[in-house]
Amino acid sequence: MSLLVGNGLTHWFGRELALEGVDLVIDTGEHMAVLGDNGAGKTTLLRILATVLRPTSGQLEIAGLNAFRERRRLRHHVGYVAHATGLYPALTAAENLEFFCDLQDVSRTRVEEALDAVGLTRVARRRAGELSRGMQQRLSIARAILHEPRLLILDEPDASLGDDAAELLTQVMKDKTVVLATHDHALANRLCPRTLVLRHGRSHGTATRLRVVR
Amino acid sequence: MNPFRVALAVARKDIRSEWRTREMVPALAQFIVLALLIGNFGFQIDARNAPAIAPGILWLALVFAGLVAFGRTFAAEREQASLEAMLMTPASPVAIFAGKAIAASLLLVICEAVLLPALTLFFGTPFTGDVVAAVLLATVGMAALGVMFAAIVARVRARELLLPLLTLPLWIPFIIAGGQAVQSAMGLPGNYQEAIGLLIDFDILFVVLTSLAARFVLEE
């Protein structure tokens, strides 16, 4: 069964065409990697799939719901790790997660579980701003899985994770449908059976078309 | 999902961040003292004209401190991409907006806690419950509007420039009514009751309107 169906996803930033007519179908439990150079439209595509950004045109259905009209209902199902960590530097790791538990309306007991899942239990009481970039990345992953979403959208999560990135991500991605953007082809091959390549066109690097490769 | 719980969580988060970093409060307090100092030089204040000029200086200082404070409320979220993370949750935008507004108005109340005693200290104006009430009532509506425009300009270039341009015209009614209230509370002619009534009306009007607008302003 397909969890996510996108049709003709196109996005313009002013006069820049960032994404052009992307079609994709992702089945429940499937892991798909999105590869492409900088400016290929990876982040734009992921933001659209995470329902953070509405595309200029195109349709997107997630779990049978219209992703743009029923956005609010969908959010229980989607977890998104953005490029920027979006943490509050003055709050501790645990406080950051507690805050999002309140917003997600899930029990605060999830905080410990999530911290454990990304291996940050040790630094739970330290301020997010004092953590290394890699730890912040982990914390942001922990935040994305707080509400145990069915669909996980990861935008280059390996960027600063370090050597054990693959193991951590394997753990986190287990039993979830995942879309993962990365530069690292080896990692993509290892974690995701399916890959989608985004290529930017011409010298502006704005036009892109992509097809899904089985 | 309880919107009050969300609003409180957001407000608590902002206040806690400010308490830990103490980025804004000392700067704002100093800003206010400086505003009084400049007011003193600008107006050649002495014992005779102080009561007439002090209310004006109060509002000028408060308005500009408010602009600085509100400008920061969303700028910080924006830099950290955390606003997006909040909006990714099922929490209602109105609740998130209310939380930000509560935190921002607390910041403004702290400014007032410095401003009013300082005014009494430097200009010898009376420091009474009536003055405090007028200023607090104006704070409610000013915070609602200020935070809304801060959210708008956070998504626009040159935001520092645009915030005062958009916010000040909408603060005018509060400054007129608040100014009257404070003047009469400080012993100048003016109708205190009526001014307070107006402030309450404006508060209700703009709190309702900004809540309606919150969804459009916050979401992508």
Add this chain to the structure above:
Amino acid sequence: MNRYERWAAAAAALMLVAGAAIFLYAPTDYLQGPVQRIFYLHVSSAIAAYGCFAVVLVGGIIYLRTENVVADRFARAGALVGVVFTTVTLVMGMLWAKPIWGSFWTWDARLTSTLVLWIIYAGYLLVRRLSDPGRQAARLAAVVGIFGFIDVPVVHFSVTWWRTQHPGPIIVNDALPAQMLTTFFLTMACTLVLAAVMVWVRYRIETLTDERQHIAEAVPVVAAREPEPVP
């Protein structure tokens, strides 16, 4: 000459007719002298400006409800034209005030709220200019436009409550001679036509600008293939 130019020319011609009425037909005011002639265009452009801002308000509300891009383009057009007419109103008002009141400006309700109106919609135009074109810009601007429209009566009321000295609206009054009244209504009609034509032309410009955002030729580049082997 395309139809936009023809309409523009017609509107300009109408304004000349109005000008003729103001200077040749209308009698000179007994008390104020020739300066009173400013009144016709001053009040007319104020009304035209309010009409334009009503377009911004309605366009904004419709846009927030339906995301209809046409509504947004009308709002944009209305804001620009409205600011132009508000400027005319303010300048003419000041020219009138100097000889009659003895000063260019006074802080009464009508003057203050008109100035605030000008500032708010100039701010609206700035928001448009400083944000990337698209849904978000349109939505944020719609909110600014709506709040601006609501703010004006509120400011007006606050200042009236505070103090006022602007001459009341004694337009339809037995005391006003028929020729003056005729001139006034003629000028107002012509000015409204001018404003409507300006909004319409501006709407066309906004449409073309919008289209240009999207005509950048779609470049099909692309590639479906397996990930490259790691070197």
